[in-house]
Amino acid sequence: MATNAVVARRRLAQGLRRYRQRAGLTIEDLARHLECSVAKVSRMETGISGIRVQDLTAIVNWIQVTDAERRDLEELVRRARGREWWQEFGDLVPAGAGTFYGLEDGASTIRLHGTSLVPGLLQTRGYAGALLGSMNGTDPDVHARRVALRMRRGRVLERSSPPRLTAVLDQAVLYREIGGPEVMADQWRHLLDRAAGAGVVVRVVPFAAPPHPADGLTFTIFDFDHPDLTAVVYAEQLSRNTFIEEPREVGVYEAALARAEGAALPADESLELIDARLRALG
Structure with a gap:
C-alpha cells in the first residue's frame, strides 16, 4: 500500500481518533485541551482538514502515545503535506x-x-x-x-x-x-x-x-x-x-x-x- 498524501491524511485522522478513544477521552475533552472548537477536532479526526505540527504535539503529549506511535504520526503529518x-x-x-x-x-x-x-x-x-x-x-x-x-x-x-x-x-x-x-x-x-x-x-x-x-x-x-x-x-x-x-x-x-x-x-x-x-x- 502506497502512503501518499491522501492516504497519510486518512491514516493520521483515524489513528488520532483511535488513540483518543484508547485514552478514554471524548472529542469535547480534546477540544477543551486544545482550546479550540469541537468542530475543529471533528474535522481533524475525519481528515477534512489537516493537522498542524503544534496541534499534533499538544495531542500526543496529552494522550500519552508511545515513542513509536509518535514517530509514525509525525511522519504522517509530513507525508500529508507532500505534493503528489x-x-x-x-x-x-x-x-x-x-x-x-x-x-x-x-x-x-x-x-x-x-x-x-x-x-x-x-x-x-x-x-x-x-x-x-x-x-x-x-x-x-x-x-x-x-x-x-x-x-x-x-x-x-x-x-x-x-x-x-x-x-x-x-x-x-x-x-x-x-x-x-x-x-x-x-x-x-x-x-x-x-x-x-x-x-x-x-x-x-x-x-x-x-x-x-x-x-x-x-x-x-x-x-x-x-x-x-x-x-x-x-x-x-x-x-x-x-x-x-x-x-x-x-x-x-x-x-x-x-x-x-x-x-x-x-x-x-x-x-x-x-x-x-x-x-x-x-
Whole structure:
C-alpha cells in the first residue's frame, strides 16, 4: 500500500481518533485541551482538514502515545503535506478528484463494477482519447493532458507491488464501440494482456444473467492493508460523485458487488468472451 498524501491524511485522522478513544477521552475533552472548537477536532479526526505540527504535539503529549506511535504520526503529518503526481492536473478535474486519485494510488485492493465503459485503469490511450474527445469544444492541449492523466492513473498496475484489481463488467461494455474497430481491437488486446498477469481479474456479467442490486450502477470499492483504514466506496452519479465511508453503507455496496460477481461468468469464460469480441473485429 502506497502512503501518499491522501492516504497519510486518512491514516493520521483515524489513528488520532483511535488513540483518543484508547485514552478514554471524548472529542469535547480534546477540544477543551486544545482550546479550540469541537468542530475543529471533528474535522481533524475525519481528515477534512489537516493537522498542524503544534496541534499534533499538544495531542500526543496529552494522550500519552508511545515513542513509536509518535514517530509514525509525525511522519504522517509530513507525508500529508507532500505534493503528489495528480496535482499537476488539478486544473482539469473537479474539486475532490485528488481524493479519488489518492485512494486509487494507495489502495491495496480495488474492486469495481462498470456498466457501459472500460474502467479508466484498464483503458488504452486510443480508447481514452476517443472517449475524452467526445466532449465538444475541448481545446486540443486540454484533451491531450486529460488523456495523459488517464494513462498516468494506469501506471499503478505496473508497480512492483500493484493493488489487486477486480473488475466486474456488464456485457454491454463489450458492445459499446468507442473510437472505431482498430481502437476497440487494441483495447481488447490490452484488457486480455492485463487479465493474463497476476493481480487483475476481469469478469463479465452476461446479458442472460438475472437482475442484481448493482445493475445500472458504476462504483469502486477501495480497500487498504492497514488497521486504521477502512474501505471507501466511490459512487458515480449523474449530478455528483460521492465518497462513502460509513461501514453500514459500504456494506450495502459490498453486498451488491458480491451479487454481481455471483451473476458473472468465471474469469476464464469472461476472457473467452472478450477474445471473441476481439476476433469479431478481424
